[in-house]
Amino acid sequence: MTMAERAIQPQGERRSAAGLFTPFRLKGLTLANRVVMAPMGRCFADHGVLAPGYADYYRRRVEGGAALILGEATSISTSGSSNPTSPAFYGEAAIEAWREPVAAVHRAGGFFMPQIWHAGLARSPGCEPYPQVPSIGPSDWYIPNTDEKLCPRPGRRYGAPMTEAEIEAVVRHYGDAAEAAQRIGCDGVEIHGAHGYLIDQFFWPTMNQRTDRYNGTMRDRARFAAEVVAEVRRRTRPDFPILFRFSQWKLQDYDAKTVETPDDLAQLVETLADAGADLFHVSVRRFWEPAFEGSDLTLCGWTRKLSGLPTMTVGSITLDQPFGVGTDDYQAHFLKAQERKLDYSSVEGIDRLIELFDRGEFDLVAVGRAMIANPDWATLVREDRLDELKPYSRDLLTTLD
Numbered sequence: 236m237t238m239a240e241r242a243i244q245p246q247g248e249r250r251s252a253a254g255l256f257t258p259f260r261l262k263g264l265t266l267a268n269r270v271v272m273a274p275m276g277r278c279f280a281d282h283g284v285l286a287p288g289y290a291d292y293y294r295r296r297v298e299g300g301a302a303l304i305l306g307e308a309t310s311i312s313t314s315g316s317s318n319p320t321s322p323a324f325y326g327e328a329a330i331e332a333w334r335e336p337v338a339a340v341h342r343a344g345g346f347f348m349p350q351i352w353h354a355g356l357a358r359s360p361g362c363e364p365y366p367q368v369p370s371i372g373p374s375d376w377y378i379p380n381t382d383e384k385l386c387p388r389p390g391r392r393y394g395a396p397m398t399e400a401e402i403e404a405v406v407r408h409y410g411d412a413a414e415a416a417q418r419i420g421c422d423g424v425e426i427h428g429a430h431g432y433l434i435d436q437f438f439w440p441t442m443n444q445r446t447d448r449y450n451g452t453m454r455d456r457a458r459f460a461a462e463v464v465a466e467v468r469r470r471t472r473p474d475f476p477i478l479f480r481f482s483q484w485k486l487q488d489y490d491a492k493t494v495e496t497p498d499d500l501a502q503l504v505e506t507l508a509d510a511g512a513d514l515f516h517v518s519v520r521r522f523w524e525p526a527f528e529g530s531d532l533t534l535c536g537w538t539r540k541l542s543g544l545p546t547m548t549v550g551s552i553t554l555d556q557p558f559g560v561g562t563d564d565y566q567a568h569f570l571k572a573q574e575r576k577l578d579y580s581s582v583e584g585i586d587r588l589i590e591l592f593d594r595g596e597f598d599l600v601a602v603g604r605a606m607i608a609n610p611d612w613a614t615l616v617r618e619d620r621l622d623e624l625k626p627y628s629r630d631l632l633t634t635l636d
C-alpha cells in the first residue's frame with residue numbers, strides 16, 4: 236500500500252487494521268502481511284546450541300499469523316558470546332541446530348531471519364562460556380554497573396580498544412554468520428546494531444572514545460557498522476535481505492541517545508543504506524513517541540523519510556508498559572522504582588499503531604512481549620478479537636511455549 240493510498244482513509248471512522256494484513260515485498264520475498272515476531276533472547280541453548288523446542292516455538296507464531304520471525308540474538312564469535320545459554324551462529328553444531336527451526340517456520344508458510352549479534356563490552360570479563368577470551372569494544376571502558384553478577388568489576392576500565400586487525404576479524408565473523416544463514420536456508424539476516432551492544436557502542440559517544448576514523452561525526456561512528464553491512468552484502472546473494480536494527484536506548488541507559496538531531500539520523504541511515512542495508516528496524520520502547528522536538532514524526536517515520544528505505548516499528552505494541560527488564564534483572568538497578576513493575580503489562584488497543592501506519596511511518600511492525608503471551612497475536616488482531624489478547628508477564632519466560 237502506498238502512502239497516498241493510506242492517506243485516503245475516511246476521517247472520523249474507527250481505523251481498520253486491514254492495512255497491516257496486506258502483503259509486503261522485501262527484495263525477493265513477499266511477506267503475507269506486516270506482522271513480524273521481534274527478536275527476543277530466550278536463552279534456551281546449551282553452549283550456543285539451540286534446544287529442540289525452538290522449532291515448535293517459532294512455528295506456533297507463524298501458525299498464529301506472523302509473516303516473519305526474527306530469531307533471538309545469536310552470537311557471531313567467542314568474543315561476542317556473553318552467556319552459555321545464548322545461541323551461537325558459528326561452529327558447525329550451533330549452526331546446524333538452526334536448520335530445524337528455519338524449516339519449521341517455512342513449513343508453516345513463514346519466513347525466518349536470525350539476528351546476528353556481538354555483545355562487545357556488554358559482556359563481563361571472564362564470563363562463561365569463554366572466560367579466557369577478552370571482552371572487546373571501541374574503547375577500554377564500560378559505564379559503572381552495580382550488578383556484580385554481570386560486571387564483576389563495576390566502574391573499572393577493562394577490555395582494550397579494538398585494533399584495526401580485530402575490527403577486520405569481527406567484520407569477517409559477521410560475514411561468516413550471514414553466509415552460514417544463507418546456506419542453511421534463512422530468508423535474510425538482521426544485524427543487531429541496537430541496545431548498547433558492540434555496534435551500538437561504536438555509535439554511542441559515551442562508549443566510543445576512539446581517536447581514529449571510527450569516531451568523530453555520526454558518519455564516522457557508523458563506519459564500523461557500515462563495514463559490517465558491506466561485508467554481509469558481499470558474502471550473500473544480492474537479493475538476500477539485510478535488516479539493520481538500531482535504537483536510541485541502551486540496556487545500560489534508557490535515556491541515552493545515538494542521534495540528537497535529524498541530521499545525525501540522516502548521516503547514520505544514509506551511511507548504512509549506502510553500505511547495503513535494505514530495511515531499518517527502529518527499536519524504541521514506546522512506538523508512538525515523537526523523535527525530535529518540533530515534529531510529531533517517530534524515529535521510525537524519520538528513518539523512512541530520510542533513508543527512503545522501508546522501516547519496521549516496535550515497542551509496547553498492544554501493551555501498556557514498555558520493555559524494561561529483559562530475560563532477567565539486568566536492568567533492575569537502573570529502573571526507577573515505579574518502573575520495576577515492568578515484568579507485567581496489560582493489554583492496550585491498536586488504534587494508535589494503525590494511525591501511524593496510515594500516516595506512512597512504517598512498513599512492518601515487530602511484536603515482542605505480546606507475541607510471547609499470544610502466539611496467535613496476528614490472527615486475533617486481524618479478526619478484531621483484541622479482547623482475547625492476554626497480558627504479558629515475565630513468568631512466561633520460564634518456558635519456551
Ligand SMILES: Cc1cc2nc3c(=O)[nH]c(=O)nc-3n(C[C@H](O)[C@H](O)[C@H](O)COP(=O)(O)O)c2cc1C
Pocket residue numbers: 273274275276277307308350427429430480518519520549550551552554557558561562601602603604605632
Ligand atoms: C525476553 C526478551 C528478550 C529480548 N531479547 C532481544 C534480543 O535478543 N535482541 C533484540 O534486539 N532485542 C531483544 N529484546 C527487545 C525486543 O526485541 C523488543 O524490542 C522489546 O521487547 C520491545 O518490544 P515489545 O514492547 O513489543 O516487547 C528482548 C525483549 C525481551 C522481552
